[in-house]
Amino acid sequence: MEIPKAYDPKLAEGEHYSRWEAQGFFAPEINRDPDAPVYSIVIPPPNVTGSLHMGHALQHTIMDVLTRYHRMRGYRTLWLPGMDHAGISTQIQVEKQLRKEGLSRHDLGREKFEERVWQWKEQYGGEILRQMRREGASVDWSRERFTMDEGLSRAVREFFVRMYEKGWIYRGEGLINWCPKDQTALSDLEVEKVEKKDGKLYYLQYPVKNSDRRVTVATTRPETMLGDTAVAVNPTDERYSDLVGATLILPIANREIPVVADDFVDPEFGTGAVKVTPAHDQNDYAMGLRHALPQVRVIDQHARMTAEAGAEFEGLDRYEARERIVQKFEELGLLERVADYEFSISQCGRCRTVIEPLLSVQWFLKQSDLGRKPLELMRERHEPRFVPEVPYEKVYTNWLEGLYDWTLSRQLWWGHRIPAWYDEAGRVFVARTEVDARRAAGTDNLTQDPDVLDTWFSSALWPISTLGWPDETRDLKTFYPTSVLVTARDIIFLWVARMMMTGLEFVGERAFDDVFITGTVFDKHGQRMSKSKGNGVDPLEVFDKYGVDATRLVLAGIGTTDTRWNDSQVESYRNFANKIWNATRFCLMNSEGARAGQGFEGESQTWALHDRWIMSRLQKAVRDVSKSIEAYEFHAAVQTVYHFFWDDFCDWYIELSKADVTATDATPQRDAARSRVLTVLEQALRLLHPFMPFITEELWQKLPGVGSQLLHPAYKDAEPTIMLASYPQTREELIDERAEADVQSIIELVSRVRNIRSEMNIKPGEPVRLLVAAPAASIRSVFESGSQQIARLVRASEILISESLDAPRASARAVLAGGAEVAVPLEGLIDFAKERERLKGEREKLEKEAAKLEAQLANRQFVERAPAEKVSELRQRISDIAQRTRMLAETMEVFAE
């Protein structure tokens, strides 16, 4: 069979996915075992406007590894894909498109605009889903969901109505975050805090009524003073105790406002007196409620001053007003001073406009009620299990402990319309459908609330709504609760906690068993990747350059760690893919007469040493990889499989088998050896498949002997594919420590001789003779039976094995474990001085180690208190080293001048 010398990822990547998909391999229905255990994951739905970035690629890789692994283990496996309608960002996208046509959404009207968005979604949306195919994501496309689907929308209305009926959703006036640009309310979680903005702190003086006294307040937002309805001081602050209850004259507005006492005020900060603007500041709002202060609105939705601010300011932008007011204070002689000040501001998470806290009527959800069950579940049973547990369990718990009301309504057109209707009298009717609302109202003359719900409202239902809730569907019963949620840490509050709330509330069970929080991928300078910085690494470009499988290996290894992206890691895994390719190429070039799955017949004790060895190594690799995947330790899993394949299989097993495998005569021995190499390879490919789906499928399909018999019994009727093959299971009885130790001594011998060759500058083509001595008969027999292989690996023309060494003076020597020695006669080739130096170096190394160990043993405390096992281990090591040193000394005598 002719296959190219280098692996070209594009070929495999272009070929297999569509077949997997078409054959239905991704759907859980492929599993025919009625008793199969269930494994399910719902994808964190990417925004319909989004395209793939490294964070997605990381999450998807981990989900796919878990999904493929469990599928191969015979689980009824579902990974459900879908998208989020992404209210604000999608609306912005479409409005941008309209603007190019000279239109606004108001020109179209609501209905036409919504149609337009749907159109946009069909045309441009969901690019990321196409990109997921490129990643090899084995999601069940037949269950793809969109948060605006009819089913999911029904779930949203159901959620809303039930919460309303319980009194947990209410409509009321509150101080909310308002984005003056997007013209909508935002939840606290959609607001970004930006720290360390340079600004000013203005010290303003308010005169006390009927007095010469003035009270100085400090503020970063002088323009809000027009809305002040009090000044607050700390009740314990003696400087102001006589003023509490006094009346101040608010300058410019010339309004009378009281001085109130409130614990909130920090006497240490500023002047210890705070202006209170209940209508434009979160804290002042709360204080206003405590003291029953009036709320004066001086800033409107467009961040312009209102009529209430006074004719002089009406219509001014908030920042213009600020300047004007400061100027005015100066003129009045009431501006005490202005100080430079560093402070933080809140921005719209979407457009970065500075948020304006505004009083307005919105819909709210009392999260503290809905959050009670998740909090109890965490406190009592530590569920869900966070990976890593530290610090996320605490982050999650702390948030649940301090829940506040969630502003649900958004003044947008794209999203789930609030299921509330008003009659002419303004009475509100919340209902699942308009028909229900009419029935309740007893009239058809109703107007639906114009607002839509926060995008995260529908996201909160994702695990249950995608599976059919509120109906009790088969999918919901089968796949819920889901096995694990894989996501980034920044949406633990926004999303993870809320899914737990709805799952527990409506289905009575946690949304997922485990929550795996991935690390963050930074650029090579440690900066967060972002569009605006333009420092993002495009996963697709990395795929193009190094292949999807290599990229996945890097991503899986990242796991929960924050990592700076560097291509060299991907390059090394690209090389690994090529190594896999070429190892397979070797096996295929020598596959005539061989079949994967054969060659290891009979009692393992009758097998050759290197066969027992590789099987033992394979069992351990299988054991460790499975254990690591199940513990979400992907880095360890990747390392294990990488080193098993490269070091054990390629460097040693193939090399040790080469003579047998490449024999020209078609003997049964040769074919059995070929089958054994193929068998180990085939198992290794399966082991690798969850991480590297494309290359493993590509190569697996080429191996002679693969077929339906290798599929997991749950998939027995399916077309042969590695993705439905059984994941290798450890066969404990094949773990053979003796064989591992024996091959280890062969490896040591070979390495020592190669070292001599290299240090002595012996030409690679130049054959050498080997004189090997070992006092122990067991080691001698290992060397004897392996002498052909050893000779091949070190290019020896002859190997003489005896009990004690009798080598010519002109030999290079090395001491091995267990008292064995090796000498390489080098008549005429040896440089005595150089050999002396080399041996001296060896001896120094040993002496240094011996000194350290001796010192430890000399410590009586150690001997008395350390476990006996440790002490004897140390004694053993010391005696090994002593023996080596002794032998080395003898050897050096030979070279004495």
Place this chain on the structure above:
RNA sequence: AGGCACGUAGCUCAGGGGUAGAGCACUACCUUGACACGGUAGGGGUCCGCGGUUCAAAUCCGCGCGUGCCUACCA
């Protein structure tokens, strides 16, 4: 301001009470019939600093320094 992580080879990172690891980079040799995206042999580390616990600390604890993240009602 609090909380939490992290600091290991030149770089990116594993590991973690008992012999310091990988990949890349580096040095030397090798185009040997799987693979130069390769092979063989090497060099390179007071595991941030200082104390403590322990027979034993890179690992556990405290403090300090540095870096990053999260939370917060600093007007």
